[in-house]
Amino acid sequence: MDESYEEVEEAVSPPGQYFNSSVICSYVFGFLEMAIPIDDSKTIPLIKDVFLPINPRFSSIMIRDENGKRRWKRVEVKPEEHVKIPKFPESESYDHYFDDYVTSILTERTPQNKPLWEIHIIKYPTSNAAGTIIFKLHHALGDGYSLMGALLSCLQRIDDPSLPLTFPSRTSSSSQGSKKNVIQKLPSFISSFFSSMSDFGSSLVKTRMVVDDKTPVRSGYEGTESMPFALSSISLSLDHVKAIKTKLGVTINDVITGIIFYGIRLYMQEIDYMARKAKSTAVVMLNTRNVKGYQSVKEMQNSKVKGLWGNKISFLQITIPKLSQSENCNPLEFVWNARKLIKKKRRSFSVYLIGLLLDLEMKLKGPEAVAKIIYKTLGNCSVVISNIFGPMEQMALANHPISGLYFTMTGGPENIDITIMSYVKVLRITLRTLKGFIDEQKFKLCIEKAFDVIFKAAMEISRTPNK
Numbered sequence: 001m002d003e004s005y006e007e008v009e010e011a012v013s014p015p016g017q018y019f020n021s022s023v024i025c026s027y028v029f030g031f032l033e034m035a036i037p038i039d040d041s042k043t044i045p046l047i048k049d050v051f052l053p054i055n056p057r058f059s060s061i062m063i064r065d066e067n068g069k070r071r072w073k074r075v076e077v078k079p080e081e082h083v084k085i086p087k088f089p090e091s092e093s094y095d096h097y098f099d100d101y102v103t104s105i106l107t108e109r110t111p112q113n114k115p116l117w118e119i120h121i122i123k124y125p126t127s128n129a130a131g132t133i134i135f136k137l138h139h140a141l142g143d144g145y146s147l148m149g150a151l152l153s154c155l156q157r158i159d160d161p162s163l164p165l166t167f168p169s170r171t172s173s174s175s176q177g178s179k180k181n182v183i184q185k186l187p188s189f190i191s192s193f194f195s196s197m198s199d200f201g202s203s204l205v206k207t208r209m210v211v212d213d214k215t216p217v218r219s220g221y222e223g224t225e226s227m228p229f230a231l232s233s234i235s236l237s238l239d240h241v242k243a244i245k246t247k248l249g250v251t252i253n254d255v256i257t258g259i260i261f262y263g264i265r266l267y268m269q270e271i272d273y274m275a276r277k278a279k280s281t282a283v284v285m286l287n288t289r290n291v292k293g294y295q296s297v298k299e300m301q302n303s304k305v306k307g308l309w310g311n312k313i314s315f316l317q318i319t320i321p322k323l324s325q326s327e328n329c330n331p332l333e334f335v336w337n338a339r340k341l342i343k344k345k346r347r348s349f350s351v352y353l354i355g356l357l358l359d360l361e362m363k364l365k366g367p368e369a370v371a372k373i374i375y376k377t378l379g380n381c382s383v384v385i386s387n388i389f390g391p392m393e394q395m396a397l398a399n400h401p402i403s404g405l406y407f408t409m410t411g412g413p414e415n416i417d418i419t420i421m422s423y424v425k426v427l428r429i430t431l432r433t434l435k436g437f438i439d440e441q442k443f444k445l446c447i448e449k450a451f452d453v454i455f456k457a458a459m460e461i462s463r464t465p466n467k
Contacts, residue, residue: 040123060075082115128403216268258332281318283318285385
């Protein structure tokens, strides 16, 4: 116990301070859709015996010490104060009540005098599930990788609980680069160096001075982070996404990014025809850990493994390709353009330069100044995108099979957040959109149309193109 107390008396990490500042108060929401009605009788014991032991931060609050530095302080947790079970009016369909409830909790802040998490148990059926459990976790506790690893530690495989969960391989399809000697790699290194400098410079300009055009996906309103947002999601067949990947000779990330970019442009054109040529940028959140898949929570907390738990993220700014005026516009170009952009960014180390710059800014001006930079970066763009790989096997929580799994993030001034997560054979795209400005149903239909059009076009290709 003494060791645990020592661990939680550590200083709050710089990203933890950015995400819990006067400028940004960010949360990660994990949604577990249950296949059977929820029996909540074991909730409190599960929190005490399974959830709280995962990490001391779940039993800690953020305080300032005598020097004004933020630290984690261990406190006594009363689980019942963190569990919310809403009551809805009797109805034939609870979808509307569920959507309204989610909208309300997306913008609410958790009390700072209690550990920064909540669990919402929705015992009413919706069109997607027999019940839904929502984990609301403050971003200061960790990033999506850490928090998803924590949640997965509470779950078991349905087929065999003794076996570990497995995840889609993230290994590159080509290993030729690793076999090259130093001389062979030199031209690529030089190219990567200059590309990185260019990316880094453009990121600085974009963050400080350049702002995306006001369009149907970017209002330019101030203070949108506290305005109501709608949440909707799209389920795609992972097998169909893989079929596109194989036909085009690209990665799953390339396919999904191309679909999202094409769908965004279709929506912009449908709302305002001239907006299809507007200047729009996506901020893509990245996990900077040098790991191939999820580590167990025990591995994350291992002192011999450097910094797996926490916030290990950076971001890339990617220009959203414009929609051609030609009626013969090939939608597959959005996938190939996404591939070129992502491939270029992968070779760049500007992500790490951005991280170093934020660290320097932190030392010189403090966390509030860095939070303002992050806030401005997100506000200057049109959409924020993040993705997480989920398990390949169906899971259960306390013998409740989980039929669906997705997540979203809050806290920034962007009008659209798009998060992607795979689970078993489904790829879930979740859309968090500003209510009253984004037509969430039309936006969702445009993303679905983009997938259908790209899938059909890819299947008509007789051989894999050389792109």
